[in-house]
Amino acid sequence: MEKSAELEVPRPSWSKGENETVSSAATLREIEGGQLADTAPNSSGTAAPDGGNQTTDSTTGKLEEGAENTDYVTGYKLIILLFSITMFFFLLMLDMSIISTAVPQITSDFHSLEDIGWYSGAYQLTSATLQPLTGKLYARVSAKWVFLFFFFIFEVGSLLCAVSQSSVMFIIGRAVAGMGSSGLQNGALTIIAGALPLEKRPVYMGFVMAFGQIGLIVGPLIGGVFTQYVSWRWCFYINLPLGGIAGVFLAFLNVPDQTTRPQVSFALLRKIIPKLDLIGFAIFAPASIMFLMALQFGSSEYPWNSSTVIGLFVGAGVALGIFLFWEHREGDDAMIPFSMVRKRIVWVSSMQYSLLMTTVFVLAQFAPIYFQSVKGVGPSLSGVYMLPNILSGLVFVILSGVLVTRLGYYLPWAAFAAGGTSIAAGLISTWNPDTTTAFWVGSQILYGVRGCGIQAGLIALQNSLTPAESAVGIAFLIFCQNFAAAVFSVVANTIFTQTLLKQIATLAPSVNPADALAAGGSAAAVRALVPPGSPDLDNVLLAFANSFDTVCYLLIASACLSFVASWGMGWVDVRKKKEPEKGEP
Known part of the structure; x- marks a missing residue:
């Protein structure tokens, strides 16, 4: 059988410093979907099991840093x-x-x-x-x-x-x-x-x-x-x-x-x-915090058109733009x-x-x-x-x-x-x-x-x-x-x-919508919104059910x-x- 040809195989990695090539009498597994399969040759010229890119130190016999480890737990x-x-x-x-x-x-x-x-x-x-x-x-x-x-x-x-x-x-x-x-x-x-x-x-x-x-x-x-x-x-x-x-x-x-x-x-x-990339993290953290705070405040404490909510959204957008620019600048180290x-x-x-x-x-x-x-x-x-x-x-x-x-x-x-x-x-x-x-x-x-x-x-x-x-x-x-x-x-x-605010106002007008919202979702609190035996109870329950359905x-x-x-x-x-x-x- 003829000896395999020498191949220059690029190591598939996004990290800088790991884009060097591996030269060996390579035994490659089949190529699927246009991508190199998982098994690549190791330093001795034999395919590492289970797709490992194993590289060993010739003096110690141990795997070098960054080599794939196939010593699995059993x-x-x-x-x-x-x-x-x-x-x-x-x-x-x-x-x-x-x-x-x-x-x-x-x-x-x-x-x-x-x-x-x-x-x-x-x-x-x-x-x-x-x-x-x-x-x-x-x-x-x-x-x-x-x-x-x-x-x-x-x-x-x-x-x-x-x-x-x-x-x-x-x-x-x-x-x-x-x-x-x-x-x-x-x-x-x-x-x-x-x-x-x-x-x-x-x-x-x-x-x-x-x-x-x-x-x-x-x-x-x-x-x-x-x-x-x-x-x-x-x-x-x-x-x-x-x-x-x-x-x-x-x-x-x-x-x-x-x-x-x-x-x-x-x-x-x-x-x-x-x-x-701690600088990237320092930019990303306030962007995500402002965005999630805007969602939190807008759904509970402030109107969606308030200056607080709008300001948080704008701040998040500006910080996101700066973050994307920085990540593009950092490349593979981002x-x-x-x-x-x-x-x-x-x-x-x-x-x-x-x-x-x-x-x-x-x-x-x-x-x-x-x-x-x-x-x-x-x-x-x-x-x-x-x-x-x-x-x-x-x-x-x-x-x-x-x-x-x-x-x-x-x-x-x-x-x-x-x-x-x-x-x-x-x-x-x-x-x-x-x-x-x-x-x-x-x-x-x-x-x-x-x-x-x-x-x-x-x-x-x-x-x-x-x-x-x-x-x-x-x-x-x-x-x-x-x-x-x-x-x-x-x-x-x-x-x-x-939805609950609208449903209560429509189906049970005798109940204050704000009281329904403040009652929470417990069985006792919801039924306490109307007097015992009130015919409005069925409509209150229907309002809660319709609100759940909308979700x-x-x-x-x-x-x-x-x-x-x-x-x-x-x-x-x-x-x-x-x-x-x-x-x-």
Whole structure:
């Protein structure tokens, strides 16, 4: 057999300093969709398994810095790692939703109804703002230690919330917890990517994300139980022991990175800090904060045409323009490298994932309001009523992960998830005070089909980006999700409140619309708006149901847009390709 020709293969990386070429007697895997496949030659001239670009030091035999690591986690260590990451993911999702049923009691204890928007807004602001910066850290420092650093901040924020003695202290705690959360979701996915070979990731990511979704959905149930029978403070105390156990397990595990990284040291920190694009972050942070504050203020405290709201929007726009100019100037060293983001697979996958996750967050926020205000159940039972959504979503996430691994293609599942979710959201938008149990259970089961597409964007990125790009790519995707969640949560709240004001004025003119808005969504408060036995009660309940239905139109639109985006992700087979037998050409 003839010796392979010498090839000059450009290393697929966006980072400066990594664009050098690799010269070897290269054995290349097939080319799919016009892109170089994952397997590239290593320094010895043999193909690294699972697409690794392994480079070894000829004197020590160890992988050089930046080489792809294929020393994956197996056996009981993998079980412990998955337990830890799943627990972290569960607590993160739980923290996002558990507050929903606790807020009424918190505002009563602190006499702070006017601060209600900041209880979730402060968390979303800091989380979304720091998100892009965390990707730069994960790309340069060992993922395990970066992850534990952010989780420590998250735990400190949870403790501050649990012991708060004032509304201001509680808001500060939520902001600190949001800072910690900014590096957790993308960090968990980055750790899994380093611990498992590419073809096994869909199953395990599906497992982790499925249980994470349980945390998001059961949050209102757990928060209702704590608030009703113990104290709302336990909604945050719960993060400390559970997170502490998972953190200890993770700290003592040897967690490999996708590419070899230097050991954490002060010298390393001095080396990488200038490469983090802190100037870009300093410009981006106020831009995102002003934009989200404008949405928060415009939906609650100020009219949309007020000078405060308009000024915040203008300030955000100016800061965004300066940020884009700076990022273009920085090129591949930017916090959000345009050379990577402009790749179709990156922005399409981020759009598909963000829009689909929006349907999760918004329904989790407003379904308890429907069950409590319209159906008249308590906080605990409203969480129980969402179990069909929880269980079906769990089944579909795990099922899709297994089938993607076996069948190879993620695009059909992304499209199926978005299409099924849009139909289910349409059915949910017809809920009214007389909706039967069978109907709201069945429509929630169908809504769980969204689980089929939850991990599609992540799989697409990991199969298209190099290991060096993966951490920043995932961080950008999670940033888009968090920013979309922050924006659409405010938009959904505006839709609900404005619709409720109009519906109350039309259907129950004897009730002051402002009183209906101030009553919140609890069963007792809504029914206290009219005298006992009043015929206006049915119209009040109908007004709340109609307002909830209007929010569902946002879910339909989000799912439909996710359906459109899914078709841009490409038909890619993610199964491991069979390596040629020895002696074959």
